Amino acid sequence: AQSVAQPEDQVNVAEGNPLTVKCxxxxxxxxxxxxxxxxxxxxxxxxxxxxxxxxxxxxxYGFEAEFNKSQTSFHLKKPSALVSDSALYFCAVRDNGGGAxxxxxxxxxxxxxxx
Amino acid sequence: NAGxxxxxxxxxxxxxxxxxxxxxxxxxHEYMYWYRQDPGMGLRLIHYSVGEGTTAKGEVPxxxxxxxxKKQNFLLGLESxxxxxxxxxxxxxxxxxxxxxxxxxxxxxxxx
Numbered sequence: 001a002q003s004v005a006q007p008e009d010q011v012n013v014a015e016g017n018p019l020t021v022k023c024x025x026x027x028x029x030x031x032x033x034x035x036x037x038x039x040x041x042x043x044x045x046x047x048x049x050x051x052x053x054x055x056x057x058x059x060x061y062g063f064e065a066e067f068n069k070s071q072t073s074f075h076l077k078k079p080s081a082l083v084s085d086s087a088l089y090f091c092a093v094r095d096n097g098g099g100a101x102x103x104x105x106x107x108x109x110x111x112x113x114x115x
Numbered sequence: 116n117a118g119x120x121x122x123x124x125x126x127x128x129x130x131x132x133x134x135x136x137x138x139x140x141x142x143x144h145e146y147m148y149w150y151r152q153d154p155g156m157g158l159r160l161i162h163y164s165v166g167e168g169t170t171a172k173g174e175v176p177x178x179x180x181x182x183x184x185k186k187q188n189f190l191l192g193l194e195s196x197x198x199x200x201x202x203x204x205x206x207x208x209x210x211x212x213x214x215x216x217x218x219x220x221x222x223x224x225x226x227x
Contacts, residue, residue, distance in 0.1 A: 009155070032214045043205060043220040044158075051214050090157065094214070102148045102173075102209060103216055107157040 002027040004093050006106035013081045014114050021076040021109045023091030033074040034092040034103060035065055044090065050074060051096075061085070081113045117141055121206050121219035128196040128226045136191040136222050138206030146209045147189040148173075148216070149181060151202040158205065164189055196226045 003026045013019040025031055032051055036044040048059025055067045065076045074091060088110055092103040119140045128134055138147065145166045150158040150173075160173030164183040178200060180192045189208075193200060206219040 034216070036218075044218040046215060046217075049215060092216075096214075102146070102160055102163055102207070105150075105158040107155060 002031075002093050002095050002104045004091050004104055004106035006089075006091055006109045008109050009107075010110040010112060012112045012114060015083055016080055019078050019081045019085070019111065019113070021089050021091075021111060023074045023076065023106060024072050025074060025091070025093040026072060027093055027095040029095045031074075032094040032096050033065075033067060034094075035059065035063070035074075035076050036090045036092065038088040038090065038108075040087075047076070047089075083113045083115055086111055086113045119206055119208055119217050119219040121204075121222050123222060124220065125223045126225070128193075128224065130197060130226060132196050133192070133194050134196065134224075135193075136204055136206075136224075138189045138191070138219055139187055140189075140206075140208040140217070141187060142208060142210065142217065143186070144208035144210060144217075145186070146211065147183065148207045148209070149179070149189065149191045150205045150207065151175065152205060152221075153202050161191065161204075196224075198226045200224065201226045 005024045034049045035047040048057050050057045050067045058064045088108045090108050091106045094103050122137045148163045149161040159175045162181040164170045167186045170181045182190045204222045207216045209216045
């Protein structure tokens with residue numbers, strides 16, 4: 001079975017500072033990893049994904065994530081936070097050799113950027 | 116190209132009433148999914164479909180039924196709504212070639 005852990009319910013960062021939202025995962029095979037963002041009363045928007053290749057993945061809105069196989073982590077990062085980055089962030093995983101039952105999501109992390 | 120659409124956007128039901136949520140996608144994806152989102156719980160898979168005429172249970176299927184009569188549509192039914200089914204429901208489809216899941220805008224359901 002696959003699982004995702006987002007250990008922080010909320011992350012508070014001052015505008016202009018770097019931010020990190022943590023994610024660790026568990027799969028039996030090789031992982032496909034994703035980050036999605038959800039703004040209030042909206043659906044989930046895709047940010048970035050790791051399928052294979054470079055461990056540092058760049059995505060939308062200046063976000064990036066680093067895949068670390070030994071630590072089974074896929075932390076989301078941004079060098080300089082904006083107030084508009086405040087939202088709910090979900091990490092998700094799928095086993096690339098697994099079945100059709102879609103992505104497994106973490107419980108989400110509220111990111112709050114303070115002016 | 117509308118992507119994934121859901122109707123309705125909002126609905127209020129009384130306990131015991133029934134309703135159907137419609138999901139449609141125009142990307143020719145084989146796989147489609149229904150999730151529910153509850154505070155502090157993330158997204159949990161209700162049912163999914165790997166193609167027209169097929170359905171399968173996810174993590175939390177009780178109280179829901181689904182049908183996939185056409186490839187582009189995936190219906191989620193509540194036969195007898197309960198307050199525990201108050202949630203936001205998301206439909207999604209997946210492009211297995213590029214490994215990305217596409218989500219609809221959600222349906223906010225309240226059962227009183």
